[in-house]
Amino acid sequence: MTINNTPKQKSAVRRRADEIKNYRCKNLIAVIEDPSDVKNIGTVIRNVNALGVEKAYIVDPKGRLPDDWQYMRERRSLSKTSVSAIKWSFVKRFDSTEACLKHLQRYGFVSVVTSPHVKGHTNVVLHEADYTVYTKLAVWFGNERRGISDEAVDAAEMCVSIPMFGMIESLNLGTTSGIVLYEVTKQRRDYQRKYKRANKKRPKPVAREG
Numbered sequence: 037m038t039i040n041n042t043p044k045q046k047s048a049v050r051r052r053a054d055e056i057k058n059y060r061c062k063n064l065i066a067v068i069e070d071p072s073d074v075k076n077i078g079t080v081i082r083n084v085n086a087l088g089v090e091k092a093y094i095v096d097p098k099g100r101l102p103d104d105w106q107y108m109r110e111r112r113s114l115s116k117t118s119v120s121a122i123k124w125s126f127v128k129r130f131d132s133t134e135a136c137l138k139h140l141q142r143y144g145f146v147s148v149v150t151s152p153h154v155k156g157h158t159n160v161v162l163h164e165a166d167y168t169v170y171t172k173l174a175v176w177f178g179n180e181r182r183g184i185s186d187e188a189v190d191a192a193e194m195c196v197s198i199p200m201f202g203m204i205e206s207l208n209l210g211t212t213s214g215i216v217l218y219e220v221t222k223q224r225r226d227y228q229r230k231y232k233r234a235n236k237k238r239p240k241p242v243a244r245e246g
Contacts, residue, residue, distance in 0.1 A: 060088045061224045063172040065145065066217060069095045069133060069188060070179045071209065074113045077101075078122070079210035080177065081114070085121035087214075087221045092127045093174070095136050101129050133187045141191075145172040149184045149192040150216050152206050158194040165196060167220045168227040175220055177213050 066084050071077050077094060084092045094101060102108055108129075114122045130136040140147060148167075149156065167173060176192065178184030189195060198207065198215055207215070 060090060061221050061228070062090055063145075064089050064220065064224060065091045065093055065140070065174040066213065067093045067095065067136060067140075067147075067174050067176045068209075068213075069136075069176055069185060070097055070182075072180045073209075074100070076180060076209040078114050080213045081125050081127060082121040083210065083214045083217055085125040087217045088225065089217055089221060090126070092125055093130060093136055093140075094127060095130050095133050097132055099131070103129055133185055137188070137191050140174050143172065145174045146170040147174045147176055147188065147192045148194050148196055149176040149178070149188050150196050150198075150212060151178065151184050151189075152197055152200065153183070154195070154197075155184065156189045156192055156195040160194055160196055162196050162198050162216060162219050165194065167223045173220070173224075175216060177209060177216075180209050 066080065066089050068077060068080050071080075071094070081092050083089075102111075108114055108122060108127055111122075130139065137147065148165075170193070175196075176184060176188050178188070184195075196216065198212065200206075
């Protein structure tokens with residue numbers, strides 16, 4: 037999609053940016069670990085932008101993507117598959133899972149991974165988890181064939197699965213990211229609206245008698 041920089045269009049873009057500003061989920065990052073298909077990267081970035089996720093990180097050990105986000109925006113393969121969402125979403129590339137984890141930990145982010153199988157110490161069904169208890173959250177999506185790495189699982193707070201009720205027990209990367217990020221952003225947006233905008237503190241959980 038070509039964007040002409042006319043005053044009228046700039047004004048429309050600014051109005052849209054102002055409209056969605058309060059609905060963006062701050063301190064929420066989607067991480068794509070070693071994706072095999074560039075088309076899937078574009079699809080995830082489209083979901084990231086549409087659902088109000090703040091940033092996308094890509095673990096790219098094969099070095100297929102440029103380091104500079106500005107150059108990524110110029111890649112037709114990403115611009116086309118993301119329906120130009122790459123132009124409006126901040127994307128950062130990492131050489132390895134280790135480098136990405138170190139960066140996230142340095143800035144105080146908690147990681148959760150997604151997998152259709154039981155992995156890690158804590159495993160939860162998507163809609164049964166509370167994603168608002170983490171101020172800074174990174175949600176990881178694994179390789180299309182191999183899934184999430186053991187390294188990412190070991191560093192994660194929990195492993196999230198989407199409940200399946202058919203003979204096929206897996207979804208593609210684009211669909212998985214859309215479903216998971218919808219639930220995560222829904223919860224965090226509700227939390228922001230209820231507590232943050234009203235300058236209220238979240239009540240402490242009441243201890244139950246055992």
